[in-house]
Amino acid sequence: MSKSFYITTPIYYPSGNFHIGHCYTTIIADAIARYKRLKGYDVYFQTGTDEHGQKIENKAKEAGITPKEYVDHIVSDTIHLWDTLHISYDKFFRTTDKIHVEAVQKIFTKLYEQGDIYKGEYKGLYCTPCESFWTPIQLVDGKCPDCNREVHEVSEEAYFLKLSKYQDRLVEYIESHPNFIQPESRKNEMIHNFIQPGLQDLCVSRTSFRWGIPVPFDEKHVVYVWVDALTNYITSLGYMGEDDSSFQKYWPADLQLVGKEIVRFHTIIWPIILMALGLELPKQVFGHGWLVINGEKISKSLGNYKDPREYIEKYGVDAVRYYVLREVSFGSDGAFSEEALITRTNADLANNLGNLVNRTLSMVHKYFDGKITNPNASEEIDVELTSMICNLSSIVDDKMESLHVNEAIEAIFEVLRRANKYIDETMPWVLAKDETKKDRLETVLYHLLESIRVSAVLLEAFMPDTSKEILRQLQIDDKSLSYQDTLCYQVGSPSPIFERIDKD
Numbered sequence: 001m002s003k004s005f006y007i008t009t010p011i012y013y014p015s016g017n018f019h020i021g022h023c024y025t026t027i028i029a030d031a032i033a034r035y036k037r038l039k040g041y042d043v044y045f046q047t048g049t050d051e052h053g054q055k056i057e058n059k060a061k062e063a064g065i066t067p068k069e070y071v072d073h074i075v076s077d078t079i080h081l082w083d084t085l086h087i088s089y090d091k092f093f094r095t096t097d098k099i100h101v102e103a104v105q106k107i108f109t110k111l112y113e114q115g116d117i118y119k120g121e122y123k124g125l126y127c128t129p130c131e132s133f134w135t136p137i138q139l140v141d142g143k144c145p146d147c148n149r150e151v152h153e154v155s156e157e158a159y160f161l162k163l164s165k166y167q168d169r170l171v172e173y174i175e176s177h178p179n180f181i182q183p184e185s186r187k188n189e190m191i192h193n194f195i196q197p198g199l200q201d202l203c204v205s206r207t208s209f210r211w212g213i214p215v216p217f218d219e220k221h222v223v224y225v226w227v228d229a230l231t232n233y234i235t236s237l238g239y240m241g242e243d244d245s246s247f248q249k250y251w252p253a254d255l256q257l258v259g260k261e262i263v264r265f266h267t268i269i270w271p272i273i274l275m276a277l278g279l280e281l282p283k284q285v286f287g288h289g290w291l292v293i294n295g296e297k298i299s300k301s302l303g304n305y306k307d308p309r310e311y312i313e314k315y316g317v318d319a320v321r322y323y324v325l326r327e328v329s330f331g332s333d334g335a336f337s338e339e340a341l342i343t344r345t346n347a348d349l350a351n352n353l354g355n356l357v358n359r360t361l362s363m364v365h366k367y368f369d370g371k372i373t374n375p376n377a378s379e380e381i382d383v384e385l386t387s388m389i390c391n392l393s394s395i396v397d398d399k400m401e402s403l404h405v406n407e408a409i410e411a412i413f414e415v416l417r418r419a420n421k422y423i424d425e426t427m428p429w430v431l432a433k434d435e436t437k438k439d440r441l442e443t444v445l446y447h448l449l450e451s452i453r454v455s456a457v458l459l460e461a462f463m464p465d466t467s468k469e470i471l472r473q474l475q476i477d478d479k480s481l482s483y484q485d486t487l488c489y490q491v492g493s494p495s496p497i498f499e500r501i502d503k504d
């Protein structure tokens, strides 16, 4: 039986248009999920939408429709965007799904009955757009430290989750599980800035609005949206539901990807809820950086973005996927610019990859009518390329295991660059003029086909359409990830994979 791998993205607020920053987490999660499938894992990749809360209630009121009508429209648009980007999610989960609502109510009741949730009164500073409470010292210039907007005083009867009770256990867990919070810098930030100063019990219900999951034993309260949202990672698997076989199979999650501003929810509130429920914690929460434009986070509130579909329509899905995966060192912030997207597409995809496939297939047709095997007339000069092909899969594996996704993709393009250089060094058009060099010419072209084949198989994780198209042109079914000596190629006609983009 294959090993399982459960990977999640945050569930998105359907509160307006999506931007390329949202696509970032999802494209990376997709590349990791596809890669794990390629390696034979039984992958469960989950994404979805976080549909409750005051922000949504307010937006729906402004639009003169019900909150459910409001989110339904955006959710179908989101699913369409993910499908356009070829996101291979196994489950798209909505927090308005009945299965989730009922399970959250059971979780809340269980925690209340066992004394981890209790009733009290809340007085505090609340940021509505971020659905977050802050203490006065956490504010920056009197405003929300995340979005720089006004916070307001809230005072209400409320239920509280005993975070304080679990503080020591949480610190001990984080320290004894070095992979739990990654990268390292985020772990230090959580411990020193948030946990060690002292965890206060968390207000986990609201009475000031209605669009949420009602507390089942006290219906004027709705469940705090972060408790509602975080539990999606287990309710979607059937936890507390009629059929929890997926939960038994996939929990604990192997990897939970989240943006850096929500690491604290995922590494403090979420593990404490799980501890209180007596469940295992996810194996890893990885907090990635932001895509920024001119140094600022791409965000709905700043409005500094275009609809990602514009880029997809103009440059193609795989150009957008490639750019996002390749440009940013995962974990750090990375600049997004349309100009850099065009530069990368031209240099890496049209020149390096596209030309290599086109030149090689054209030569295979011209000199061997498309049919090639390996006569093994190898020379010293071949060793560097063939050993790079042989090592590629293990390099990509190391990089993907440590989530250096941009370096994994870079390793593939290094092989492609080396293959292009190999054409210039071996000069097949010169070999073709000499009848006695026929075997040598065939060997050279065979090595080139192998470099393209292995790269194309690996590219399935990053650029699925491109991978499929290259393998279609090669007309080869062999998906092995290592250099093969004895394949019989009968390649199809070459057609351009990426057109150069004219910047003007």
Ligand code: MSP
Pocket: 009, 010, 011, 012, 013, 020, 021, 022, 024, 025, 050, 229, 230, 231, 257, 258, 259, 260, 261, 262, 289, 290, 291, 292, 297, 298, 299
């Ligand atoms: N609903 C919560 C998540 C709940 S998970 C239990 C939420 N939603 S969100 O729609 O605001 O953000 C979803 C994800 O997109 C977050 O991980 C966030 O960090 C990410 N991004 C939003 N803007 C981003 C960039 N500019 N760059 C990279 N990721 C960004 O938070």
